[in-house]
Amino acid sequence: MTTPKPLTRIQQKNREMILAAALEVFSQQGFRGATLDQIAEAAGLSKPNLLYYFPSKEAMHSALLDDLLDVWLQPLRDLDPMGEPMEELLRYVRRKLDMSRDMPRESRLFANEMLQGAPRAGPLLDGPLKALVDDKAATLQDWMDEGRLAQVPPQHLIFSIWALTQHYADFEIQVRAVLGPGHDPFDEAGAFLDMVFRRLLEPGQNAR
Structure with missing residues (x-):
């Protein structure tokens, strides 16, 4: 070759x-x-x-998706099993929100691909994405079993972080229209999400 x-x-x-x-x-x-x-x-x-x-445009789209998924998953890869659980989770939330602020086009590219049924990203989702989520979900479950985080379904916790952070990129126009001038949606969202996940994951909380 x-x-x-x-x-x-x-x-x-x-x-x-x-x-x-x-x-x-x-x-x-x-x-x-x-x-x-x-x-x-x-x-x-x-x-x-x-x-x-x-x-072809397919080749360009595939190149973008390959690069994007690698960058997009890095904050989850960096979740440290040896770290302090609450701080690791809140750092992950903040990094995902920062990526929505700094990379809105990339977020919308990925969202469009998902809405179309992931015809080009399917192997990436079934392979590296699933393997990483399974690995980090196991870390989260270990922390919960040790009593260091409240018990919640770990995969759904990850999904909720994706949903609550990427919304600010995928629906940025809507968010800014509703908040009106004079608001920084990302600064406000950072404080709000910190509060939400602290309350959700504080040890001793009963998940419902």
Whole structure:
């Protein structure tokens, strides 16, 4: 098998520019609504130049999903079994909220893929995502069994963290419209979610 030649600096820059443009278009239009012409225009490149780097919009979308899932799951990977449980969980919530603030297009890209039934991300979900969630759910259950966190279903705890943080990216327009001017939804959400999860997970609480 022939080893691919490493990209030149210009080629790497063009590739990154194309992926940034594709992310913008996919996050706005979804996979089905996005076209190569739109991505080429957003990247400031010709369509043939675009196809030199990626043979199809499917290839661009897959590259974005691969990169995104790796970044998206890092805060969960960093949940330390040897750490203090409440602080580890609250740090995870805060990092997920920060990612929603700093990476709203990536969050919407992933949400669009899920709404379409994950036709391209299915193997990622069944493989690395499930394996990681299973591993961290076991850590959470250990903490609960040791009496260091209240007993709640660990997978559903993770789901609730995803839902309560990524909402601020996927529905940002709605959130800002409801709160009105003069509010920073992410600062306010940080304090609120800290309170919610502390109360939920304080040892001795009865899960219902």
